[in-house]
Amino acid sequence: MAKVLMKGNEAVGAAAIKAGCKYFFGYPITPQNEVPEYMSKELPKIGGSFVQAESEVAAINMVYGAAGAGVRVMTSSSSPGIALKQEGISYIAGAELPCVIVNMMRGGPGLGSIQSSQSDYFQATRGGGNGDYRTLVYAPANVQELVDYTMKAFDMADYYRNPVLVLGDGMIGQMMEPIEFKETEKMDLPEKDWATTGTKGARKPNIVNSLRLQAPELEALNQKIEAKYMEMEEKEVIYESYKLEDAEIVFVAYGTVSRITKNAIDLLEQEGIKAGLIRPITLWPFPNKAFAEIPATAKALMSVEMSQGGQMIDDVKIANEGRLPIGFYGRSGGMVPAPQAIVEAAKELLGGVK
Amino acid sequence: MAVVFNKTQGLTEKEFHYCPGCTHGIIHRITAEVLEELGVLGDAIGVAPVGCSVLAYDYFNCDMNEAAHGRAPAVATGIKRALPDKVVFTYQGDGDLASIGAAEVVHAAHRGEKITTIFVNNAIYGMTGGQMAPTTLVGQKATTAPYGRDESLCGQPLKVSEMLATINGAAFVERVAVDTPANIRKAKKAIKKAFECQLEGKGYAIVEVLSTCPTNWGMTPVDAISWLQENMMPYYPMGNLRNPWEVE
Numbered sequence: 001m002a003k004v005l006m007k008g009n010e011a012v013g014a015a016a017i018k019a020g021c022k023y024f025f026g027y028p029i030t031p032q033n034e035v036p037e038y039m040s041k042e043l044p045k046i047g048g049s050f051v052q053a054e055s056e057v058a059a060i061n062m063v064y065g066a067a068g069a070g071v072r073v074m075t076s077s078s079s080p081g082i083a084l085k086q087e088g089i090s091y092i093a094g095a096e097l098p099c100v101i102v103n104m105m106r107g108g109p110g111l112g113s114i115q116s117s118q119s120d121y122f123q124a125t126r127g128g129g130n131g132d133y134r135t136l137v138y139a140p141a142n143v144q145e146l147v148d149y150t151m152k153a154f155d156m157a158d159y160y161r162n163p164v165l166v167l168g169d170g171m172i173g174q175m176m177e178p179i180e181f182k183e184t185e186k187m188d189l190p191e192k193d194w195a196t197t198g199t200k201g202a203r204k205p206n207i208v209n210s211l212r213l214q215a216p217e218l219e220a221l222n223q224k225i226e227a228k229y230m231e232m233e234e235k236e237v238i239y240e241s242y243k244l245e246d247a248e249i250v251f252v253a254y255g256t257v258s259r260i261t262k263n264a265i266d267l268l269e270q271e272g273i274k275a276g277l278i279r280p281i282t283l284w285p286f287p288n289k290a291f292a293e294i295p296a297t298a299k300a301l302m303s304v305e306m307s308q309g310g311q312m313i314d315d316v317k318i319a320n321e322g323r324l325p326i327g328f329y330g331r332s333g334g335m336v337p338a339p340q341a342i343v344e345a346a347k348e349l350l351g352g353v354k
Numbered sequence: 355m356a357v358v359f360n361k362t363q364g365l366t367e368k369e370f371h372y373c374p375g376c377t378h379g380i381i382h383r384i385t386a387e388v389l390e391e392l393g394v395l396g397d398a399i400g401v402a403p404v405g406c407s408v409l410a411y412d413y414f415n416c417d418m419n420e421a422a423h424g425r426a427p428a429v430a431t432g433i434k435r436a437l438p439d440k441v442v443f444t445y446q447g448d449g450d451l452a453s454i455g456a457a458e459v460v461h462a463a464h465r466g467e468k469i470t471t472i473f474v475n476n477a478i479y480g481m482t483g484g485q486m487a488p489t490t491l492v493g494q495k496a497t498t499a500p501y502g503r504d505e506s507l508c509g510q511p512l513k514v515s516e517m518l519a520t521i522n523g524a525a526f527v528e529r530v531a532v533d534t535p536a537n538i539r540k541a542k543k544a545i546k547k548a549f550e551c552q553l554e555g556k557g558y559a560i561v562e563v564l565s566t567c568p569t570n571w572g573m574t575p576v577d578a579i580s581w582l583q584e585n586m587m588p589y590y591p592m593g594n595l596r597n598p599w600e601v602e
Contacts, residue, residue: 087422
């Protein structure tokens, strides 16, 4: 299929439709407005349904209803809106429903800014909702990956009966890039025989529910969903390793910033400093195993994020297991790191550890 | 021997957990009878959010969703949009619908979602132990209004049905009670109309049912019925508030 030039926010909608999603419930918030706008234009053409909800809280509960009815469904928002959706995401995980949630991150805390940011890593990977649940989190670095992982997200959601989060940022949402809608292999997915579609008098009622008043029953549910999370940790980790061979310093960066970090790696190479990159594509489960590839030449790690003080750096510390010193470089509030600034921070870190 | 009464197929065999004298049981039964009589039990999908009726999924003999506090109209919207040919209803209390879920019910009505709501108003939070609700009467005692509801601090009780009757998307709004056999028959008739309204695709339909909570009101079941008649009915008058399509 020929490549088309598309804006990230529209491409994510097109990818969802391509993956069989006919239902979208959203609420306006910058910088993701083109997602609901695109869906409001396209879904009626294919017999689907778009609802502009009265709030993000309502939108995610509409997702809960539609997911419980057994259809492929998506919502999108940006940081403060995702904060409002956390209640629903927890219920969706607890009721074991599949859905896809897109977050085009913007600066925070509070109302923050409308510019690109990566300060919702904790919210995405730790879960802002209550209870022992996890969401599979894809962090695309370009519009093609945004398309590919959005499509994959629907299969994963159905396979695990769990919400899947696609974590972009304002830049990926707003940027136009040439993309291709690849024909993907159909995954062998289980029947949705649990869905509430009406009994037709032919079976016992199905119940969509996260309530377990009896403690042993709730523990049993938590054990069941934890088993899924363990399977995800074993099977679903995706990452890219870049120029790790002989690297003196290994950056860890995801999404938009990983592209800037690759530029910094090229600049360092020109100065005779060998640098490499571990790029987590799944933020949860985090690619701990990538850290086994770090060569003996490495003197330090550096987490580069669009966040003040860093959030992913906590996972880098866990994966590093105390082996190497860890530095950090980040900008926040919608400020984007420049390659040269990353280069300077890396040289300073290496100077300190020599 | 002639059979004069059969338990409806719309309810399961599960025993209700409701307190003695609570009218949830009656409202469950008449709702279930309506679903059976309309022949839609196999197409019905119910949504019951947090509150005393959170376990309604154990009682209604159809597909059921448990929802977060107040969110049932949003969940029902998602179901109905995905499965427009199914019969979707919410069963909500007054703490749930009139307080935390006020936005969801107003906008479901505003969009004219083709769903039906059974709204059980007993003027108190029952499940959590008798706290003040938006519907608690002025002067009525509650565990968070130990001196009685003070109008100067808490306002007057919210008349949800009157409010929803101002919304064009609401195709049927009626307030009923289940304090006497005659009123139970009227309530069932209203619930049937509210489901017919959905089946005919007219829009959002809601039936507010005045209900008792002897446990949290601190009364015997008989006294609770009298209290409802003497105090709730004057403030929450019964009758149809909106039926532009004249659903009969």
